[in-house]
Amino acid sequence: MKKEEVPQDKSNLSKSNMKELCYATDENGNYTTALSSGWEPKTIALEQSMLEINERIEQAKEDVKLGLVSPIVYFMEVCKMDWMTLSGYVGMWTWRVKRHGKPSVFKKLSNKLLAKYAEAFEISVEELKNYKGE
Template sequence: MEKENVPQDKSNLTKNNVKELLYATDENGNYTTTLSTGWEPKTIALSNSIEEINERIAEARQQVLNGEVSPVVYFMEVNKMDLTILASYVGMWKWRVKKHFKPKNFATLSDKILQKYADAFEISIAELKNIKTE
C-alpha cells in the first residue's frame, strides 16, 4: 500500500489519540513506516470482539449471582484470561483451578489460595469473595 493511501478511518484507537504504526511504500517504492488512526474493517472486528467479551463478562457475573459458578470465573473473564493463563498466574494445575470454579469448592479455599487468585486479578480477597450486585 502506498503511504498516501494508508487508511485514516475513525476507530477505537482515536478515542485515546493513539495511532498504529504501519508499513507502506513511499513515492520511490521503498518500504517506510507511517501512522494510521484506523481502518474500518479492523474497527468493526475489534468492536465485535469487545462486545463479545462484555457479553461473556455479563453472563459469568449472572452465573456467579445464581450460584452456578464461583467468582473465579467472573474475574477470569473480566481479566480476559483463559484457564491455561489463569493456572500459570496462580501456579496451579489447570484441573485444580477448574475445580475452584465450583462454588462449594471455592467456599473452602484457604486465604493463601484466595490471595493467589486476588493477586492474579489485582484485587483484594474481599473483592474476590463479593461481586457487586449492581
C-alpha cells in the same frame, strides 16, 4: 500499501488520540512506517469482539449470582483471561484452576490460595471472597 494509502478511518484509536504503527512503502518502493488512526474492517472486528467479551462478563456475573460458578469465573472474564492464562498467572495446573471455578470448591480455598487469584485479578482477597454477582 503505499504510505499515502494508509487508512485513516475513525476508530476507537482516534477517540483516544492514539495511532497504530503500520508498514507501508514509500515513493521509492522501500518499506517504511506510517501512523494510522484506524481501519474500518479492523474497527468492526474489535467492536464485535468487545461485544462478545461484555456478553461473557454479564453471563459470568449472572452465573455467580445464581450460584452456578465461583467469583473466579467472573473476574477471569473481566480480566480477559481463559483457563490456561489464569493458571499461568497463579502457577497451578489448568484442571485445578477449573475446579476452583465450582462454588463448593471455592468456599474451601485458603486465604493463601485466594491471594494468588486476587493478585492475578488485581483485587483484594475480600473483594474476591465477597463477590456475589451484583
